[in-house]
Amino acid sequence: MAKSITQEFVKGLWAEIPPFRLVLGLCPVLAVTKTVENGIGMGLATTFVLVCSNILVSMLRSVIPPKIRIACFIIIIATFVTVVELLMQAFTYPLFLKLGIFIPLIVVNCIVLGRAEAFAFKNSVVPSTADGFGIGVGFTLSLAAIGLVRELIGTGALFGVSIFGAGYQPFAFMVEAPGAFICLGLMLCIMNLVGNK
Amino acid sequence: MGDYIVLAISCIFVNNILLAQFLGNCPFLGTSKKMETATGMAMAVVFVLVLAGIITWLTNAFILKPFNLEYLRTISFILVIASLVQFVEMFLKKSMPALYAGLGIFLPLITTNCAVMGACLINIKEDYTFIETVISSFSYAVGFGLALILFAGVRERILLARVPKPLQDTSIGLITAGIIAMAFFAFKGMV
Numbered sequence: 001m002a003k004s005i006t007q008e009f010v011k012g013l014w015a016e017i018p019p020f021r022l023v024l025g026l027c028p029v030l031a032v033t034k035t036v037e038n039g040i041g042m043g044l045a046t047t048f049v050l051v052c053s054n055i056l057v058s059m060l061r062s063v064i065p066p067k068i069r070i071a072c073f074i075i076i077i078a079t080f081v082t083v084v085e086l087l088m089q090a091f092t093y094p095l096f097l098k099l100g101i102f103i104p105l106i107v108v109n110c111i112v113l114g115r116a117e118a119f120a121f122k123n124s125v126v127p128s129t130a131d132g133f134g135i136g137v138g139f140t141l142s143l144a145a146i147g148l149v150r151e152l153i154g155t156g157a158l159f160g161v162s163i164f165g166a167g168y169q170p171f172a173f174m175v176e177a178p179g180a181f182i183c184l185g186l187m188l189c190i191m192n193l194v195g196n197k
Numbered sequence: 198m199g200d201y202i203v204l205a206i207s208c209i210f211v212n213n214i215l216l217a218q219f220l221g222n223c224p225f226l227g228t229s230k231k232m233e234t235a236t237g238m239a240m241a242v243v244f245v246l247v248l249a250g251i252i253t254w255l256t257n258a259f260i261l262k263p264f265n266l267e268y269l270r271t272i273s274f275i276l277v278i279a280s281l282v283q284f285v286e287m288f289l290k291k292s293m294p295a296l297y298a299g300l301g302i303f304l305p306l307i308t309t310n311c312a313v314m315g316a317c318l319i320n321i322k323e324d325y326t327f328i329e330t331v332i333s334s335f336s337y338a339v340g341f342g343l344a345l346i347l348f349a350g351v352r353e354r355i356l357l358a359r360v361p362k363p364l365q366d367t368s369i370g371l372i373t374a375g376i377i378a379m380a381f382f383a384f385k386g387m388v
Contacts, residue, residue, distance in 0.1 A: 026223055026226065027311050027315075031219035071279065074279060075276070078271055078276075086268060101315055107271055109311070110223055177378050185370070185375060186368075188367055192363035
C-alpha cells in the first residue's frame with residue numbers, strides 16, 4: 001500500500017475531483033444544481049452509494065469472477081440505490097420529489113461504476129472506503145459550488161433568502177437548461193486556469 | 198392521432214432528452230468529436246431505447262405491478278436493460294454483421310447511458326399507455342440523435358478554430374452545448 005488513507009481521501013477533493021477533473025457523471029451535475037440545497041442532497045445520496053458499493057466490492061473482490069464483474073458491480077450499486085431511494089422517500093420526501101428520477105439514475109452514474117472498477121476491485125476495504133468517501137465529498141462540494149453560482153445569479157437568493165436585495169433583477173437564464181451547460185463550461189475553464197499555474 | 202403527434206414533437210424538441218432533461222450527457226460529450234461516431238451512437242440509441250422502452254413497460258405492467266414490487270423498479274430495470282443490450286449485441290453479431298459493424302462498439306456503452314434508463318423511468322412516471330410508450334421512446338431517441346449529430350457538426354468546426362488554452366476540449370464543448378440548448382429552448386411553450 002503506497003498511499004496512506006488520508007492521501008486516498010484527499011485526492012478526491014482536488015486532484016481527481018469529479019466532475020471537473022474526472023469528466024464523469026455529468027447528468028446529475030447539470031440537472032439538479034438549480035439550487036444549493038438540491039446539489040448537496042444529490043451529492044450526499046451519491047456519496048452514500050459510492051462508499052457502500054466501494055466497501056462491498058472490495059470485500060467481495062476475491063469472490064467475484066473477473067469475467068462478470070461489471071454485472072456484479074451493477075447489482076451491488078442498484079441495491080444501494082434502492083436503499084437510498086426508500087430512505088429518502090421516508091425521511092426527506094420533499095427533496096426526493098425535487099430530485100425525481102435522478103435518484104434511481106445514480107445506478108447509471110459513471111462515477112460510481114468507475115470507482116468500483118478502477119479502485120475498489122483492486123484495493124482492500126479501508127483504502128476503498130477512504131477513496132469512496134473522498135470522491136463522494138468532492139462530488140458533493142462540486143455540486144454545491146455549481147448550485148451556489150447558479151442560484152445566486154439566477155434568483156439572487158441562497159436557500160430561499162434574498163442576498164442581493166429587492167433591487168436585483170434575477171438573471172433567470174442561469175437556472176434554465178442552457179445556463180447549466182455554460183456555467184459548468186466556464187467553471188471548468190477557471191479550474192484549468194488555476195490548476196495549470 | 199393528433200395527441201400522438203403532439204407527444205412526439207414534445208419529446209423530440211420541447212423536452213429534448215439531452216438538452217432539456219439532461220440525460221445521457223456522458224456519451225453526448227464523449228462520442229461527439231467525430232461525425233462518424235456520433236451517427237453510430239445515435240443509431241444505437243434509437244435501436245436500444247425503443248426496445249428497452251417496450252420491455253421495461255411490459256416488466257412494470259405485468260410483473261412489478263401485479264405483485265406490488267414497485268420498489269424493485271430500479272434494480273429490475275437496470276438488469277433488464279443490461280441483458281437486453283447483451284442480447285441485442287449477440288443477435289446482431291450473428292444475423293446482421295453489417296449493422297453490427299456499424300453499431301458494435303457503441304452497444305456496451307449504452308448500458309450505462311442514463312438516457313435509456315431515464316426515458317424508461319419517465320415513461321412509467323407519466324403513466325403512458327403502451328402505444329404512447331412506443332412513440333415517446335422513439336421520439337426521445339430521435340431527439341437524442343438530432344442533438345448529438347448537430348453538436349458533432351459544430352464540434353468538428355471547432356477543431357479548426359483557435360481556442361484559448363484553458364477553454365479547450367470539454368470546457369468549450371459544454372459552452373457550445375449551452376448555445377445549442379438555447380436554440381432548443383426556443384421550442385418551449387410550443388406544445
